[in-house]
Amino acid sequence: MGKYNFIFINGKFLEQKLTGVQRFAYETVKNIDTLIDDGAAFSELKDKVFLCVPSDVDESKLDFLKNIKIRKAKKGTGIFWEQTYFANDIRKNKALGLHLCNTVPFLQKKGIVCLHDITYTIHPEFVTTGKHQLMRLWHIVQDKVCAKKTLAILTVSENSRNEICDCFKIPQSRVDVVYNGWQHFSTEIAEGTTLSKWPELVEGKFFYSMSSLAKNKNFNWIIETAKRYPEYTFAVAGKMDLKKYGDTLSAGSELKNLHYLGYVSDDEAKLLMKNCRAFIFPSVFEGFGIPPLEALAMGTKVICAKASCLPEIFGDSVYYIDPYNYDVDFETLLSGKVSPASEVLEKYSWEKTASKTLEVVKRFF
Template sequence: MKKKYAINGLFLTQKITGIQRFAYEITKGLDQLSDKNEVVLVVPDEAEIKVQFKNISVVKYGSLKGILWEQVNYPGFLRKNNCLALCMTNVLPLFYRKGIIVIHDVSYKANPHFFTGLRNRISAFWHCVNYHAGLHSKMKILTVSNFSKTEIQKYYKIEAERIHVVYPAWQHMSNVHPSATLYERYPQLKEKNYYFSMASLAPNKNIKWIMQAAKQHPDQLFVIAGGGKFNEKKPSNTLFLGYISDEDAKTLMANCKAFIFPTYYEGFGMPPLEAAACGAPQIIVSDTPCMREVYGEYASYVNPYNPENWIVEECKNENLNELLEKYSWKATAEVIKRVMEETGQNGIAL
């Protein structure tokens, strides 16, 4: 490796969702694969970082926060220390485009109708500008599925050979202990008496499908976890838990009738994989190209636009262990490490 890499560590200051999970697990993997001083992780001065790594040092730099830190302080560190960027959460510094960027999906470009309201439209505009800048620079591009690779090619006219696919995985759930108190806190829940879904309440996650399914099956209980607000009237047989811990998630996944993920659009869609790893007997996902790629023959499929044809039945997906064998954080970190080593002095592929 000709130059030191500096990871954009802002994800360590954010709530863990799929993107932050990816960045954290890959950082852990690179820590095992790197020598000392090959890679550093840069965070804002005021960040409270509790994790420690063996070979990757955590460096505090810059007093700004959020997007301003990413666009001013982080590239300032890169220039000062002559480093290459490793940005694993969709965003890169616009005026320092040397290194590697991971783009998880291009929903902002593909689905502008999902982003309503001034704040969401500003966010969509910002991400589209950022994607365009990164994708039309000479940075190495990584993404999390062949579907997402195809979407990047479609919307940004990028050559296929510039894009590497690096799948997320599930092994982080192996280190999580089930909650000992969840059923005490939610006495209406009992093992195997509920369907479970975990996702943000963003429009692409299609929580409305679950609401409609709940109305059609009033004798069934539907439990939803994830950040965000659902402002519409909820059927009485639904339970919204909000953002939950990994321990609660593992317990709910292990003891549900099935895990439901009726998403409209994903780059990968990690929660059903986590559910399979935790012992969910069945994973029910939307019949979309991305879900077909990721889950293949190991999932049950539903029409994300019409829950009326979904029949409640207790069944078990066969050979979920075979599904789990397809995905590994270690293998993905090894691919990313090879990409890093192939990158030249200026962050350009050799």
């Protein structure tokens, strides 16, 4: 220790809903908090770690920490806070920045970043609207800065590490794989959470999926499959942002066996996973893919695209489909044998993610 006085964690993710990369950041920070406690593996860092958050983060979102100290900005929100006030805070306090959600402040880029994937850089075909194109341009710049200018890169699968290194021509030693966890789904479903909210769904009789309209999520597979198999019921949860991704919903709006549930809470997602016939994840590109892991944790059968990092993550514990083939014999598919979910679940935990992250931090702190 000596080059840096503190470790400042980028807390911009607390302005957003806990999905995907935000979930990764929240659970990683929560477990870092445990690992720096007195007598724990990284207790020497206890007084050095701060979570820095924008001015609009509600105090109720900050009560999950015991050891990490909070630095809440007096002003500034979102990207503007990250790129200005937070960057200046890092500089003034001679802190090591830890950025867990794909972006860094350009003025203080010599930190550690988790680059979950580089979708925007290597898959321009996934961009479908003007709003989405602006986001792509922002992330293309961020991807390059993260890959070329930071001290170290974290990512969430070997597949992502290979893509980052191949695209930016950097050595594998620059990138550490930290994976994700599932333990946020290990708690009991809250009392009063029932399927009665969705009377069209019958226990054990519907297929469940979590998706957005982003093209890599391959929502069209659900629509086309529902068209071909009216005898099956399909339920899809998630935010459907038409301005960002374009209108794909209209193609399935007349299907009586396809139901859009909107955003669901963790407890509702657990309930839906536990009571569906199988969880479907037809995505063609992922950095990791947390939802199938959550479903396995709930004891649910998982139907997964044989694409991207998914075979790496889930091995032989899920039922694979061709994400471009809509003709599926569900009865035959689900009667096949797969390996126990425990083979996957034992490999991943948020504690392991946090521990590996702190190991990387200690190389530079």
